[in-house]
Structure formats: structure tokens, C-alpha cells
Amino acid sequence: MTDEPSANDIGRRLRQIRHARGKSLAVVAGLAGISTSYLSRLESGARALDRRSLIVNLANALEVAPSEISGAGLVSPGRLAEDRSLNEVRLALAAAGMHDPRGEIVPVEMLSSRATALLDAQRDCRLELVGAELPLLIRDLHATLEAGHDVSRLLALVHVQGTQAWLTDIGANPDLAWQAVTLAQQAAARADDPFSHAVSAFGTAFGLMAVGAFDLASQALSAPAVGTKTKEAAEVTGMLALTSSLTAAASGNRAEQQAALDHAADLARHTGEGNTLWFGFGPGNVGVWRMSVALEAGDHATAARIATTVTPETLPSATRRATYWREYGRALAHLPRRFEEAVAALRRAEQISPAHVQRHPFMRSVLAELLTKAKRDSAGRELRGMAHRAGLVV
CATH class of the missing domain: 1.20.1050 (Glutathione S-transferase Yfyf (Class Pi); Chain A, domain 2)
Known part of the structure; x- marks a missing residue:
């Protein structure tokens, strides 16, 4: 026996919780706003559960905390x-x-x-x-x-x-x-002071998004008033705008999502690349965040298209480059006939920062979906290696 997570750990956990609650596929799917067939594919591992909003909707339908489904912190x-x-x-x-x-x-x-x-x-x-x-x-x-x-x-x-x-x-x-x-x-x-409040708001928003409190996250981000009078202030304001766009995407507010992205992009055109308060704000980072926001909105094709407009070698830090390749891989994993590219992108992310693939809360589910398509070829071997290093039994 082993206590290691299986390749479809999230789907298995989702199914176990549903059975423990005595709820049918149809009931949970209806409460979560998805089709019964889609929920079935999530439980089987044929589709990745890698959106905050969907995890929260399923958690609400099953009356559990989002972490009970995602397994955050269980690696x-x-x-x-x-x-x-x-x-x-x-x-x-x-x-x-x-x-x-x-x-x-x-x-x-x-x-x-x-x-x-x-x-x-x-x-x-x-x-x-x-x-x-x-x-x-x-x-x-x-x-x-x-x-x-x-x-x-x-x-x-x-x-x-x-x-x-x-x-x-x-x-x-x-x-x-x-x-x-x-x-x-x-x-x-x-x-x-405004900058300290901005840093705190950024951290608070991500902490709240982790538990599905998107409205509170949005509220936290609206509090700091840093302004745009200096380059440093504009960079920090732009970073808060990017975070607001992700929160809006998780909440399903497409208008606010786009408005916040546009505001950040406009600021980045004026500031150029920077690193005020270690945010790394600039045009390249805006591109990476656009990818993440599109993924949260479930628009994988758009995320993949945006990736082609970003030059990862010019991104200002290793963490941004690792995130770029991980998000690109996530997008490609959902698209038909892009399996080998998806595996290659995720492997590049892992080579830059193993934790970005092995420990990200969505990646076990993404790797599990890809494993259902893997063949006994070089890409399949690469994928199974990544899944094993992420702690999955394959």
C-alpha cells in the first residue's frame, strides 16, 4: 500500500466527497453550474480542475472548503x-x-x-x-x-x-x-504609508483568493491609494490592477477583468520594465498575467495565443519565466493536438523552478489530464517523469 497521491488524486477526492455527501452527479453539477458529463470527466481525470472559480463552485455545492477538493498543502x-x-x-x-x-x-x-x-x-x-x-x-x-x-x-x-x-x-x-x-x-x-498598504493588500488578496473569498479580495485591492505620479507608484498601481483582473476573472466579472488588464497595460507602456517592491511590473509581466487571467476565465486558446506574443527570455526574473512556461503548458494541455508542446512547456518551467510545477495546486490535475493522453514515446516518458516528481503514482 502507498499513501502517495495517485495521478487523478483531485478527481478521486472530488468523487469521494460527493459520495460521502450522498449527492448525485446531476445534483452537484447543477449546483456548480456545469454539465453532468463535464463533472464526470473531472472525477475521472480526463479534464483538469485548474480554475479557482470552479473549485469554489464545486466546494460550495458539496459544502466543504475549497482546499478539501484541491488538496492544497497536501503534497x-x-x-x-x-x-x-x-x-x-x-x-x-x-x-x-x-x-x-x-x-x-x-x-x-x-x-x-x-x-x-x-x-x-x-x-x-x-x-x-x-x-x-x-x-x-x-x-x-x-x-x-x-x-x-x-x-x-x-x-x-x-x-x-x-x-x-x-x-x-x-x-x-x-x-x-x-x-x-x-x-x-x-x-x-x-x-x-501607501506602499506598505499596497504590499499588504497584494498579499491579502492572494490569501483570500486561496480560500475562494473573491469579493473580499477585490475589496482589499481597492483600499490602497498609491497613485501614478512617479514611476514607482505607477508600477505598484499596475500590479494591483493585474491582481484585480485575476480576482475579477475568478468572480466571472468579465468587464472588470478587461478594464483592469487594460489599465495595467497602459501603465506598463509608460513605466517599462521595473522591479519596485520586487513586483517585477512591466510589459512582459503584463503578458504573463494576461495568460493567467485567460486561464482563470477558462479561455485556453486565448491564453495560448497571448503566450506567442511574449518573449520569455526578456522577462525580468526566473520566477516570471517559470510562470510563463507553466501557464503556457496549462493552456496547451487543454487544446487538441498540442500534447507534445504542452509537455515541453511544462518541462521548461520545471527546469527553471521545480516547485512551480511540482507544488502548484493546479498542476497535479493538469498532469493527470495529460497522462490520460500519454503514449509510450519520448513525450510520454517526460510527462510521467514530471508526474512522478510531483508526487503522483504513475
Whole structure:
């Protein structure tokens, strides 16, 4: 016997929950707003369950939390080197939340330098290094704050762009990432400046989207007033607009989705490529986000078409390049006669950042769908290798 997830782990879990609730395919499909045949294909693994809105609709139909279906945070630990740091990060967050961080009081300039190095490593997908440095940085930042030194802005930034981003990338439980978001919210409230509030809103929105609270996510994003008077402000405003477009897509608000994308694209034309607050906002990133938004809206052909307009080599960071190839692979996986291209794109994403494929909450389902089409050829072998490294039994 094995406790490893099977290739169709999400579909199997969906079917088990439906049976436990005593609900038929027709009833659940009707409540979720999809056809009975589509739900059957989701349960069998013939179709990938890789949209936030659909996961939330199914969770509501079955009266469970979205994570019960998606299995977020259920990937077996220990497969990636960065996993070794997870418990130390968990303990550091708990200690910070208790106002007993047990770190050292460190000069602000030194903390800023350490934070910069860590956030650069996160941007470059050096997740093992981030995990190794993060626990002590969390403790020292909070110890310095408790001693009365003003590191609130730095704390908000580290907890969103460092702690939350790292936890999300390695597939940790969303509740743990929410602890980081809560600490960022508290730090932003102390700092009380537009940029800190914007960083906090960005992290809060993603934390809320993870549990299907799209309306609250949209509300959080509407609060900061950064403006566009400077290049830095325009970049941050543009990033919030991109996040709003994803939230709107998950909510099914196509008008708001497009308006937010257009606003971000217009800002990017004026700012060019930038990296204010490690957002990496610019024309290339807007293209990647357009792909993600189209995928969330279920428009796979559009996502694939947008991918052809983006030059991945020019994207400003490894994390954006990994995301580009992953999203391109997700789009191609849903299109007819694009199997080999889909596998190749996902493999390129995995080569840049293994966690982006092996730990993303949608990828087990995407890999499971592709496995139903795999042959005993080189593409099939590549796919089965990725599925195995993602923790699936194939």
C-alpha cells in the first residue's frame, strides 16, 4: 500500500466527497453550474480542475472548503531541498505572532541588506536559499521591532514577497501563508504609508483568493491609494490592477477583468520594465498575467495565443519565466493536438523552478489530464517523469 497521491488524486477526492455527501452527479453539477458529463470527466481525470472559480463552485455545492477538493498543502514533504526549512519557518511565524520572536536586535541597515538578498533569491527561484535564511530573518526583524526600532515597512515587504511567496511556491498549507499575511497587515498598519498598504493588500488578496473569498479580495485591492505620479507608484498601481483582473476573472466579472488588464497595460507602456517592491511590473509581466487571467476565465486558446506574443527570455526574473512556461503548458494541455508542446512547456518551467510545477495546486490535475493522453514515446516518458516528481503514482 502507498499513501502517495495517485495521478487523478483531485478527481478521486472530488468523487469521494460527493459520495460521502450522498449527492448525485446531476445534483452537484447543477449546483456548480456545469454539465453532468463535464463533472464526470473531472472525477475521472480526463479534464483538469485548474480554475479557482470552479473549485469554489464545486466546494460550495458539496459544502466543504475549497482546499478539501484541491488538496492544497497536501503534497508529501521532503521531495525538494527547501522543504527542510518549512518547520523552522512555521516556528518563527508562531513566535512572531506571540510577540516573543527570540531573535537578535540588528541594525536596520543590516536587516535591509539581508532582506534584499532574500527577496532577490526568491525572485530568482533559489528557494532552498530563501528557506534557509527566512526563519532567522523573521525572528530578527520582529525582535528589532519589539525593541522599538522602525522596521514596519521592511516587515510588510518581507512577509508578502518573501514569506508568503515562498510558502506558496513550495505548496505549504494556505493557512500558514495566511499567518505571514496577518503579520504583514499588522506591519503595514504601523507603517501607515501607501506602499506598505499596497504590499499588504497584494498579499491579502492572494490569501483570500486561496480560500475562494473573491469579493473580499477585490475589496482589499481597492483600499490602497498609491497613485501614478512617479514611476514607482505607477508600477505598484499596475500590479494591483493585474491582481484585480485575476480576482475579477475568478468572480466571472468579465468587464472588470478587461478594464483592469487594460489599465495595467497602459501603465506598463509608460513605466517599462521595473522591479519596485520586487513586483517585477512591466510589459512582459503584463503578458504573463494576461495568460493567467485567460486561464482563470477558462479561455485556453486565448491564453495560448497571448503566450506567442511574449518573449520569455526578456522577462525580468526566473520566477516570471517559470510562470510563463507553466501557464503556457496549462493552456496547451487543454487544446487538441498540442500534447507534445504542452509537455515541453511544462518541462521548461520545471527546469527553471521545480516547485512551480511540482507544488502548484493546479498542476497535479493538469498532469493527470495529460497522462490520460500519454503514449509510450519520448513525450510520454517526460510527462510521467514530471508526474512522478510531483508526487503522483504513475
